[in-house]
Amino acid sequence: MNTYETELRHAADIAREVGEYQRRAQKEIGRIHIKEDSSPVTEVDTTCENIIYRALSRAFPEDGFFGEEGGIRAGTSGRRWIVDPIDGTRPYIRGIPTYSTLIALEDHGEITVGVVNLPALGECYTARLGGGAFCNDTPISVSNTSSLEAAMGAFLGTVETAREPRGKKLFSLMEHIDYPYGFMDAYTYMAVASGKLDLAVGMIDFPWDRASAAIIVKEAGGKCTDSLNKETIYGDTFILSNKKIHPEIVPYLK
Incomplete structure (x- = not known):
């Protein structure tokens, strides 16, 4: 049985290496392009993804790759790495320290490894299937809040979905x-994993935004589902919680 220790070690080392490069490159970011979804991408984003792709390809040549900037590269192992080289490009451009690098491993449809490295904060969150969740090698766990009315949470997509039925459901939950x-990008999801927040809901994010958080929150004792309470990173909504209040959250978003 694979414990994913080797995969996690490689992913964490790569994320930290990329984080060091991001901090150096932040002084001269270079050209900024606007993508079709109106989000910015810099030369640093693409360089970081290329660094990650090359490093993972050397270590695990049969694995596939799914990156935000470069798309899908097929593999033969039934596994693929899901990567966001800079989650929070806008904060990165403006010098806000909540940007991060996200690296996750999906093995035959199951997320088994997750890394979220926040270089400006000096925090690296890691998890592997069955191995617990950590921040800088210190174990972390979700909160003990047991009721929705006592909960503190963060939400992504409130403006973008405000006129949609699901946006109205989100406001009802809030x-x-x-x-x-x-909402502070992947740092928000790590705040759920480490017990600082009790829940978070993402309405407009993508699989590469969700994959690492899913395994880290789960291994920290929490739960991640879509609006139908299915454990997936590919649903219309991404709900993370400390598990105790999850049954109260989902009905608002169905």
Whole structure:
């Protein structure tokens, strides 16, 4: 049985290496392009993804690759690495320290390894299937909040979905928690994993935004599902919680 220790070690080392490059390159970011979804991409984004792809290809040549900037490269192993080289490009451009590098391994449809490295904060979150979740090698766990009305959460997509039925459902949920907090990219999801937040909901993010968070939150004792309560990173909505309040959250978003 694969414990994924080797895969996690490689992914974490690569993420830290890329993080060091990001901090150096931030002084001269270079050209900024606007993608079709109106999000920015820099030369640093593409360089980082290329570094990650080459490193993972050397270590695991039979694995596939699914990157935000470069798309899908097929493999033969039934596994693929899901990567966001810079999650939070806008914060990165503006010098806000919540940007990160996300690397996850999907093995025959199951996320088994996750790394979220926040170089500006000096925090690297890691998890492997069955191995627990950690920040800088210190174990982390989700909160113990047991009711929605006492919960603190963060939400992505409130503006973009405000006029849609699912956006109205999201606002209904927000009205029933203790305090809705601003969304800060993958750092928000790690705040759920480490017990700082009790829940987070992403309405407009992508699989590469979700994959690492899914395994880290799960291994920290939490739960991640879509609006139908299915454990997937490919649904219309991404719901993360400390598990205790998950049954209260899902009905608002169905």
